[in-house]
Amino acid sequence: MPHHLIRKLEHFTKLSCDDRQVLGAVASKRRTFAEHSDIIEEGNDPSHVNLILEGWACRYKQLDDGRRQIISFFVPGDLCDTHIYILREMDHSIAALTPVKVAEISRASLDRLMDEHSRVTKALWWDSLVGVAIQREWTVNLGQRTAIERLGHLFCELFLRLRGVGLTEGDSCALPLTQMELADALGLSNVHINRTLQELRRAGLIVLKGGCLTIPDLAALQKASLFNPNYLHLDREGRNLDANEPASD
Known part of the structure; x- marks a missing residue:
């Protein structure tokens, strides 16, 4: 099961067992x-959509x-773009930054899923809008x-995105x-x-060692970075639904 995707989509709405199984x-x-x-x-x-299961990747453009x-x-x-297969050709590249495992979702499978599972469709549209x-x-x-x-803003964003998927x-x-x-990401x-x-470290806002980021005081880093998490839209109705409440279309 694509557990991280399911957990993320459930920030928007609770998915049924059938929804999870079809994903x-x-x-x-x-x-x-x-x-x-x-x-x-x-x-x-782009004949299919790539879902990141493990590892980190990036979208990039490279000049001549x-x-x-x-x-x-x-x-x-x-x-990596829910509807990318609509395009005739890719206008950017996607690279693995670490060893990466992906699930390839075909156009036919995604079209069928979105035709038959309205709750999943709405959640995927939410995910696309968050990406924009x-x-x-x-x-x-x-x-x-x-x-x-x-730099502080990026660290806050990545931390909250990772926290959102456990x-x-x-x-x-x-x-x-x-x-x-x-x-390359921050210009x-x-x-x-x-x-x-080094400045962020000296200010006590981050600890970065061995590929692990620690943010001792998230509120302080958010303030120093002028970070407002509203654009991540992690406060949708899915977080407020009772886990035992049956979901229905």
Whole structure:
């Protein structure tokens, strides 16, 4: 079962046992990708949707001279664009940042799921809208926030996204990103990222060691980063439904 996806979708609405089973059925074809390999490349025909089951990936654009802009990070439970197969060809690439396991969901399977399971369909639309909201926030990051605000904001976002799918332990979470990958995502140089990390550490706002991020005081980091979590839309009705209450279409 794609547990992380199910847990994320249930921030929007409670899914029935049938909903969960059909999500498991459509996500049954699995593939693995090595660290730093492309899952799909710009120009490829996107014949299916990739669901991240394990590991971290990113969406990126690369200029002819080799410069790369990371546009988004994918963590377990993330779909790499629910309706990407509508396009004739990819206009960006998706790469594995760590060893990654994905489920390949075919167009026919996804169309059938969305035709027959209205609750899942609404939850997937919610997930797509949250993805668009995250892109808007990243645009604000690149255009307006200082280096400390950009990096702190990204850490807050990733921590809350991981917490939403059950992948945090207390105030800590995995962060298997290199300084260069952070630089490519935030429009900063590698040297600037290193200096900003040191500032966040000295301020006691983060502890980053061995691929593990600890945020001792989330509220303090949010304040320093001008972070408002409203764009993640994690306060939907699904969180307020009784776990024993039967869900119905």
